[in-house]
Amino acid sequence: xxxxxxxxxxxxxEGEDAVxxxxxxxxxxxxxxxxxxxxxxxxxxxxxxxxxxxxxxxxISASFxxxxxxxxxxxxxxxxxxSGTYFCGTLKAAGNKLTFGGGxxxxxxP
Amino acid sequence: xxxxxxxxxxKVTETGTPVTLRCHQTENHxxxxxxxxxxxxxxxxxxxxxxxxxxxxxxxxxxxxxSRSKTEDFLLTLESATSSQTSVYFCAISEISGALGTxxxxxxxxxxxxxx
Numbered sequence: 001x002x003x004x005x006x007x008x009x010x011x012x013x014e015g016e017d018a019v020x021x022x023x024x025x026x027x028x029x030x031x032x033x034x035x036x037x038x039x040x041x042x043x044x045x046x047x048x049x050x051x052x053x054x055x056x057x058x059x060i061s062a063s064f065x066x067x068x069x070x071x072x073x074x075x076x077x078x079x080x081x082x083s084g085t086y087f088c089g090t091l092k093a094a095g096n097k098l099t100f101g102g103g104x105x106x107x108x109x110p
Numbered sequence: 111x112x113x114x115x116x117x118x119x120x121k122v123t124e125t126g127t128p129v130t131l132r133c134h135q136t137e138n139h140x141x142x143x144x145x146x147x148x149x150x151x152x153x154x155x156x157x158x159x160x161x162x163x164x165x166x167x168x169x170x171x172x173x174x175x176x177s178r179s180k181t182e183d184f185l186l187t188l189e190s191a192t193s194s195q196t197s198v199y200f201c202a203i204s205e206i207s208g209a210l211g212t213x214x215x216x217x218x219x220x221x222x223x224x225x226x
Contacts, residue, residue, distance in 0.1 A: 002152070032215070041200060041217035042153065087152055089215075096141055096204055096213060097168070100152040 001025060003090045005101035012078045012108045020073040020104045022088030031064055031071035032089040032098060035082075042087060045073075075106065083108045113137045114218035116201050122224045129188040131221050133201030135181075142184040143202040143215065144168075144176060146195075153200065159184055191225045198222050 003024045010018050022031060030049045034042040048064035048071055059076040075082055085105050089098035113136035123129050133142060143158040145168075155168030157176040165176050173195060175187045188195055201218040 041219050044214050044216065047214065089153075096215070097155060097158065098215065099169070100154070102150055102152045 002099055003088055003101040005086075005088060005104045007104060008102070009105040010107070012075070012082075012106065014080060014108055014110055015077055018075045018078065018106065020075070020086050020088075020106075021070060022073070022090070022101055023068070023070045024090055026069065026092050028064075028066070028069050028071075029091045029093050031062075032091075033062055033071075033073055034087045034089065035084045036087065036103075037084040045086075078106075078108045080108050080110065082106060114201060114203055114216065116199075116218040116221050118221060119219065120222045122226065123191055124226050125192055126190050129191050129223065129225075131186045131199055131201075131223070133184045133186070133218055135184075135203050137203070138181055139203040139205050140181075141204045141213075142178065143204070144174070144184065144186045145200045145202065145217075146170065146197040147200060147220075148197050156186065156199075191223075193225050196223060196225045 003022050006021050012018055030047055032047050033045040035045055036042040048062055050066055062073045064071045085103045087100050087103045089100045115134045117132045141160055144156040145153040147153050154170045156170055156174050157165055157168055159165045159178040162178055177185045199221045202215040204213045204215040
């Protein structure tokens with residue numbers, strides 16, 4: 001079952017913060033975050049494992065709440081380069097068949 | 111850059127014609143995947159391969175077949191293309207880390223397919 005991402009879209013001014021959530025109705029083993037710019041391939045950002053620590057990439061960090069089966073992606077002090085669509089992919093068990101959410105479109109304006 | 115190429119990058123075809131998309135990798139990765147991406151649906155797995163001649167279905171496999179006769183090539187075939195198969199198709203590769211029990215998937219540049 002596809003994880004649910006929220007919000008579907010967000011518009012930011014440069015320097016502002018945003019949070020993107022990825023929720024599943026099933027217990028999760030790991031959550032994978034990707035960013036995709038228009039017309040390009042998705043690019044890996046980070047993996048969060050069950051029981052693991054919060055991860056970071058540039059000023060983008062993420063957490064994984066096992067009780068809620070939810071991961072949150074934090075865009076801190078956003079930059080123009082953060083614009084794109086963010087996808088979470090989830091695994092219910094160790095392995096490699098990711099199920100992706102519908103994506104969250106982020107637009108960072110000057 | 112994970113050494114993944116896809117061909118063709120763009121294709122326009124007519125309903126009922128067969129179409130084959132090619133994914134080529136240069137780094138000997140065991141796992142290869144085919145996804146389709148449509149607005150509002152994110153990325154959906156069509157088929158994947160865990161070795162030469164070893165393939166399995168994903169969540170949207172109807173109307174698609176795959177083959178992997180060499181480690182470096184993973185082919186996706188639409189036996190008789192339909193308009194509902196108009197999409198952007200991404201190939202991906204990965205290796206599973208024994209320590210993590212999971213891995214990172216790296217995506218190719220994509221193929222935009224239009225079925226008229």
